[in-house]
Amino acid sequence: MILIELIPYSSFEESYRNLGGLLFEDTLTHPGFTISDHYYDAKETIELIYKKNQNLKEQISYLFDRLDEERKKGLYPCGILYYELGYHFIEGLDLFESNLKEGTPLLHITLFQKKRKLQYKNPDPNEFLNHSITKINPKWPEAKYIEKWKQCNEFLVQGESYELNLCFPVELELIGDLFSVFQSLKTKQKTKYSVYYPMGENSKTIISVSPELFFEVKGDEIKTEPMKGTIVRGNTKKEDQKNFNYLQTSEKEKAENVMITDLYRNDLGRIAKQGTVEVEELFSIRGLSTVWQMVSKVRAKLNQPFTWNTVLSALFPSGSVIGAPKQRSYSLISSLEGMNRGCYTGAFFTSEEENDVPLIRTSVTIRTLEIQSNGDNHNAVYGIGSGVTVLSKPNEEYAECLSKLRVLNNPIPPKFEILETLLVCKGRIFLKEFHTKRMEGTAIRFGFSFSKEKLDEIIQELELKISLKSRVRLLLNETGGFHFESTVLPKRTKRPTIKLCFAKEAIDSKNIFFYHKTTNRKEYDNLMLVCKEMKVDDCILFDTDGNVLETCIRNLFYNQNGTWYTPSLDTGGLPGVFREYLLKKLWVKEKVTTKDDLVHASAILTANSVRGFERVILVRE
Template sequence: MRLLSARIDFSDSDNPGGPRLRCAFGTPRQTLVAHGLAQVRPVLNAVQAAAAQGFWCVGYLRYEAAPAFDAALAVHAGPVADGPVAWFAVYDEALPWPRDDDASAGTAQVQWQAACPRPVFDAALERIQRAIAEGELYQVNFTAPLRGALRGGPGSDAALALFAALRRAQPGGYAAWIDTGDEQVLSVSPELFFDWRAGRILTRPMKGTAPRGTTPAEDAAQAGALRTSAKERAENVMVVDLLRNDLSRIAEPFSVRVPRLFHTEALPTVWQMTSDVEARTRAGTTLADVFAALFPCGSVTGAPKVRAMQMIRALEPQARGVYCGALGVVRPSEQGIRATFNVPIRTVTVRGAAVRCGIGSGITADAAPDAEWQEWRHKRAFVERASMPFDLLETLALEGGHLRHAAEHLQRLAGAAAHFGTPWDAAQVQHCLHQLAQAHPQGLWRVRLLLDTQGQARAEAFAMDASSPRPVRLQLADRPLMEVHGEFVRFKTTRRAHYDAFTPMQPGVFDTVLWNAEGEITECTRGNVALMIEGRWVTPPLACGLLPGVGRALALREGRLTEAVVRVEDLPLVQGWAFVNSLRGWMGAERV
């Protein structure tokens, strides 16, 4: 197999839902590298010249390249420890994307550690907001790295496997994999920095974030709240104004315009707000001129850019590296060249076994520490999803050769597959279950139906005792489950460490009743919970953070249950308990 050193999977900026630029690259004919600031402009000039001659150029600029264009842009001084400030490979041609890409990638695992404890985070926000109150600036994009160790194979093999997982976790957008030999850059950024062709330049800054909802109605409400949030709109407008000013440096007079403002985009774990700013570039504008006008993108600095970058250097103790720089492709076109770069957020860099991924957000005058901290948690969900292999899971009862509530379980599994971007073949899954049922025509069995990342189903059957003890004993968790609103609670998978941490240790205790940070009861670790209060059976609503169990849904449909928020402080009012899931049905319970 021919060695591949880069892959590009870019959305068409003018037609995001249309055909993608999806290609791979073999051994480069040459590399263009800037180890110091004085070499950055010459490298960009060489890239433009190569593309004009018919070659493809793929590469990146680190955030620390900024002073090459303006000495007032503050970054951490001196050489960047983890690589050159600019790197591009020049290729004779673009190759087809490998057909067996995901199937041959294998698996990779990363255990991440955050580098910014909450007290450090709070202190940084306080300092930023004090500077805003004193009129120094309007906004600062504050970031910190996650660091970890990569396991799963030698060097670039593990990095490529992680890239495949990242693309499944964050599909679409502007994805790229670059292997320089010393490091691998794995970007699944949803943000377009700029697309420049035929004298037209388009930028699409991304500013404004909201979490995805746990139900379709809540999801729509989150999107609506983002679109109408005064804080998020103000944050977006600040960056739009900054980009308009930056573009004016290379634009024909009166050509800068904003054709789209406050557009919400649905990503797997968050809603993001983007706006379009475009212009016609002046005759004679070069690629280096474009970078001199725009780099770094205002969405990852703040406003005004010079003062914001000074604050960033003071608050962030390390270089950002490729994160928040620019990564993209410069290629030949009928009109000369076409340059498309992303803003490398949602980007992982790998050096040996060491991995790094930056997370951040824009801090404004009315930013609330708790809300910003939660935004960081939502933004890092994509990399956490990709960093540990998992299968989608359904647990069914097989009794006398009949699969109980199979249609409901398959519907839920299909929903999980859609959420995680897992290929879904209903006929293949049903055939897998049918074969298992035929092999176990008698008795009671617990069936584990698994769907892997390639969409391949497998099923396992385990003998089950029909005489489960009743009532079962339940204990209350001694601390809140912090991940209640995460996707590994809302969808059933084999990733269960957050549940396993609450496994009962006391003999005779069947399960643990969980509750969230707001003190609301949510579910048990293996099923839903029902509580009798004031003579009626209730179960927590999905908004509290819990799995939408099949048994729970059936009980709600039958009218046996209604939804109601129950707090830990309300538990003395509980007159009865029940454990509910599809496998075991309705089981009377008592609290230890």
């Protein structure tokens, strides 16, 4: 058994750059850390391409038998199975009768002699070498996608298939260090199946942040986790919950998922002991950084010892990236898409054997870059797609496809901590339950480790230690550690009056950090510098439609015709706990607010849980 070695990221990076090899990494299980399986010291590389005049059937069968033998000898066979290898493994299809072009890659496998298992703390993005992702170009504009979708829909209506997974490529350019590209993508999407695979002397590299397990084998147990059903994450808690609820209750998404789950049950039934195929979970919703995914789990016991040929003949490629029925859908997709998918929607695998027990892990190669390099310039292909059924709508499907680009074009998040600013007086925290609930929600949204017990302990500690009226910054880091800083507040004899002006420009409503309280306050800090230049205390933020939101550190309240309102924060702005308290008490109403509403208000106040209410003088240029 290989023990996990805990090392600093800098040591990990240095050793990897010296040793090279393949990384298979889990950034999800332990928030703030990466568990890395590092395979290195390659003994042999095996590549197979399509050749029209060769009997590939026997060659492929022999090759996978050999992988079983090499694994039993103590080697670590790992690699990529390209989607087009489905012509060999899907019953009723034949590579010889396919229309594949000469030289189409079918697989790329490396036999590694060594493996080490490491855990390192996730690095600060400032440690990455220079790199960029540019010129992201979906090869199908929406009009072309809709044209293909209509053809797809005709096949479905005619009963040729029940579901078709329609995909198309996205071309892009990468500049700089590919290892840093890999590390930066992992900060944007945390998964259990991240892969960095330089493929030897052909200047190709595979980078994958796939969230989908294809199958995993431990001894005679096999499990699969078909993933079908996607919707983007919301920025606000309300929007995020709305999208979650939609996915959870969508008949269209559930129909897609159950079809593929049934397909997996049937496929596993061909290689499983009778009565052992079991759907462990159905329609579970899993939150990634950018999207919600619907996942089901199916497990079984193999009816004979694991061999690659037997299992791949039953399962490859994953039904979740083809449709149902499998053979007919695979053929229809080939005619619809009109191009090879390559490594996209194929499978990546690692394999080893321990005490005569095979350990096999495979992921579906979605959210995957296939890269061809020329020095520090790299051309890449990244596939996107979605499952189409008779319940689908073309514009929604195209939007779902584009949502899978977010992992590429979202900015790299900085290192930050989750923050709550508390008013503590005589050992009591004002609005404690509101603060703890908000902190927990933010932790869940960003994938931080969160323990209610640890939070209760730190709160008890600060309540015992702090007796004078104080402002306390309670902080939570990604690994689940709490700490706090306190400042004694001066006595206030009267309610202060502050000067506000409107910000110079609209905020970016897509920036998630405008909706959650964290230490990443760069945008707010820049705005406050402008306020100082204008000799005002704070500025009023607004969206691109001119709707007013909040200030940099305060929520807004204004009186209009005798009623107190607070601006809606659906397009940006932090819902302060004092604001939430006032809304819950029905003392204020939420309303979409314009600049004119504030200009003509009979009174304006700001408030937060530490400062309380403050009168406002609105400064206009």
